[in-house]
Amino acid sequence: MAYAGDYTLNELMVVAASRELRDGDLIFIGVGTAGRAFTMAVGIPIAAARLAQETHAPNLAIYWNNLLSPELDQIPPRLTQHHLTTWPTSAQLHNCSDKNDMLSRRMFDVSFDSAPQIDRFGNLNITAIGDYRRPTTRLIGCLAQTDHFAYVDRPIVLTDLKKRTFVEKVDFITSVGHLDGGNSRVEAGLHPGGPWRVITDRAIFGFHETSKEMQILSIHAGVTLDDVLAEMSFRPLVPDPVPVTELPTVDQISLIREAIDPRKILLVA
Amino acid sequence: MKSKLVNMAEAADLVPSGSSIAIGGSIIRRSPVALIRELIRQGKKEFTVLAYPAGFTTDMLAGAGALKRVEAVYEGLFQFGFSYNFRRGVEAGLIDIRDFSEVAMAARFRAAAAGLPFMPTDALLGTGMAAYNPEQIREITCPFTGRKLHAVEPASPDFTLLHGYVGDEYGNVQFPLVRDADDLDPVMAKGANRLIVTVEKIVPHAEIVRNPNLTYIPHTWVEAIVEAPFGAHPLSCDGYYDEDEEHMHYYQACSKPGNFAEYADRYIYGPKDHWEYLAAALTPERIFALSVR
Numbered sequence: 001m002a003y004a005g006d007y008t009l010n011e012l013m014v015v016a017a018s019r020e021l022r023d024g025d026l027i028f029i030g031v032g033t034a035g036r037a038f039t040m041a042v043g044i045p046i047a048a049a050r051l052a053q054e055t056h057a058p059n060l061a062i063y064w065n066n067l068l069s070p071e072l073d074q075i076p077p078r079l080t081q082h083h084l085t086t087w088p089t090s091a092q093l094h095n096c097s098d099k100n101d102m103l104s105r106r107m108f109d110v111s112f113d114s115a116p117q118i119d120r121f122g123n124l125n126i127t128a129i130g131d132y133r134r135p136t137t138r139l140i141g142c143l144a145q146t147d148h149f150a151y152v153d154r155p156i157v158l159t160d161l162k163k164r165t166f167v168e169k170v171d172f173i174t175s176v177g178h179l180d181g182g183n184s185r186v187e188a189g190l191h192p193g194g195p196w197r198v199i200t201d202r203a204i205f206g207f208h209e210t211s212k213e214m215q216i217l218s219i220h221a222g223v224t225l226d227d228v229l230a231e232m233s234f235r236p237l238v239p240d241p242v243p244v245t246e247l248p249t250v251d252q253i254s255l256i257r258e259a260i261d262p263r264k265i266l267l268v269a
Numbered sequence: 270m271k272s273k274l275v276n277m278a279e280a281a282d283l284v285p286s287g288s289s290i291a292i293g294g295s296i297i298r299r300s301p302v303a304l305i306r307e308l309i310r311q312g313k314k315e316f317t318v319l320a321y322p323a324g325f326t327t328d329m330l331a332g333a334g335a336l337k338r339v340e341a342v343y344e345g346l347f348q349f350g351f352s353y354n355f356r357r358g359v360e361a362g363l364i365d366i367r368d369f370s371e372v373a374m375a376a377r378f379r380a381a382a383a384g385l386p387f388m389p390t391d392a393l394l395g396t397g398m399a400a401y402n403p404e405q406i407r408e409i410t411c412p413f414t415g416r417k418l419h420a421v422e423p424a425s426p427d428f429t430l431l432h433g434y435v436g437d438e439y440g441n442v443q444f445p446l447v448r449d450a451d452d453l454d455p456v457m458a459k460g461a462n463r464l465i466v467t468v469e470k471i472v473p474h475a476e477i478v479r480n481p482n483l484t485y486i487p488h489t490w491v492e493a494i495v496e497a498p499f500g501a502h503p504l505s506c507d508g509y510y511d512e513d514e515e516h517m518h519y520y521q522a523c524s525k526p527g528n529f530a531e532y533a534d535r536y537i538y539g540p541k542d543h544w545e546y547l548a549a550a551l552t553p554e555r556i557f558a559l560s561v562r
Contacts, residue, residue: 141345
């Protein structure tokens with residue numbers, strides 16, 4: 001197994017996400033708008049799921065945009081509504097209530113989420129910045145990101161590391177993570193669980209087993225601890241020594257470039 | 270069976286200012302856009318919109334100053350970006366917003382569809398949505414397990430406005446075999462109090478009865494049905510036409526800097542009805558390019 005010398009940051013994130021996926025997982029992938037938001041919400045998750053299928057998790061399945069198990073080797077050339085509708089797939093459930101039932105019955109193992117604000121305990125905000133009733137910036141609402149954190153076993157957050165994103169406390173709780181830490185999530189009535197990993201362009205985070213504080217799991221090659229801390233408004237738990245994120249292998253990179261996203265539809269920005 | 274076929278103006282006449290309206294479809298797909306344009310053209314306002322994901326139609330109502338309140342899971346325009354008119358309204362404190370997650374909003378529409386006074390859900394425990402909306406999201410205790418839950422209010426609007434594929438004059442509306450199901454239209458239809466459906470084409474009743482399993486909105490639920498070809502334009506109607514990207518980019522170019530009026534003059538107030546809209550917004554070449562049949 002040879003590590004790749006040449007890889008992009010997006011490819012590193014695809015590989016890191018892929019390594020978190022297990023054989024037999026059912027994975028929920030959301031929708032994204034365009035550009036970087038699309039790459040984060042859709043591109044990297046789909047590429048990671050397919051990479052896992054092609055390597056260590058052949059029985060992994062995805063649910064995306066009401067498509068259950070779309071044929072991932074037939075990704076449409078463009079993702080307009082018509083191409084989504086006619087993408088060959090095992091099932092388009094009859095309406096969204098079916099998907100919601102699958103969520104609340106806790107059938108999903110992993111979800112991919114992204115957010116403009118995440119805090120020390122992994123709570124997400126995609127709803128409003130500032131005062132909810134009179135926000136400085138109104139965002140997009142909630143979608144199913146609330147439901148992912150309520151019902152999915154291992155939610156994975158994909159977002160770029162930025163000081164304004166990693167905040168001490170979110171302005172509004174769209175998705176309940178580990179709430180105020182410790183046992184507070186379960187005391188609020190939620191199922192155990194909460195966010196599992198936070199994969200960024202500089203480092204990968206998890207959450208402490210008991211305190212539930214965000215902790216650094218590894219930092220990407222070429223990035224220093226100071227680089228990471230400079231982009232966070234709170235100090236996460238830091239292991240000593242700090243591991244370096246495992247590099248992508250030559251095989252993983254060639255799979256991404258030649259089989260998974262040869263037309264550059266997924267990793268666009 | 271009684272004919273429920275009316276024209277677009279007659280359908281919009283049924284809906285007074287101040288109504289709560291559920292709008293079907295999803296973000297940039299199969300919403301009753303022509304009907305919303307007609308409501309704006311008639312000067313109707315002060316609407317409360319209930320949606321699963323809201324999108325283009327809600328943003329147009331915001332742009333026209335006709336939106337008082339929104340209860341939905343999302344407001345945005347998918348690959349075309351933010352819902353700028355809506356967003357400005359919320360930031361200015363002009364639109365009362367009630368956020369719900371997908372599980373919770375679906376539970377609300379299902380409560381209405383089942384005729385129940387509430388639906389229990391555990392989706393919103395600990396969230397900001399629950400903290401800011403004790404009117405519609407109330408804590409209850411499960412009588413069997415003692416678990417903490419929320420009761421959510423039914424989504425039971427004055428009017429439910431949907432765009433479908435084909436229907437007959439009696440209001441039987443049918444799916445095509447391959448369709449995008451990423452919405453709640455069948456549930457919203459069942460829970461409707463007064464249901465108005467626009468369809469791409471009115472077909473003979475004899476065609477409907479051949480495939481009764483494809484009827485997802487039966488005539489008994491429907492108050493009025495309207496024929497509106499390209500009735501979801503500039504959005505897509507799955508199986509019929511794709512979203513009109515050029516038109517949407519123009520809409521966003523107007524809306525982002527606050528020039529919704531320019532768009533509205535050209536495409537809402539300028540044309541006197543849906544046919545004039547189609548003449549203004551589409552050419553034979555565009556129709557051919559957007560069609561997917």
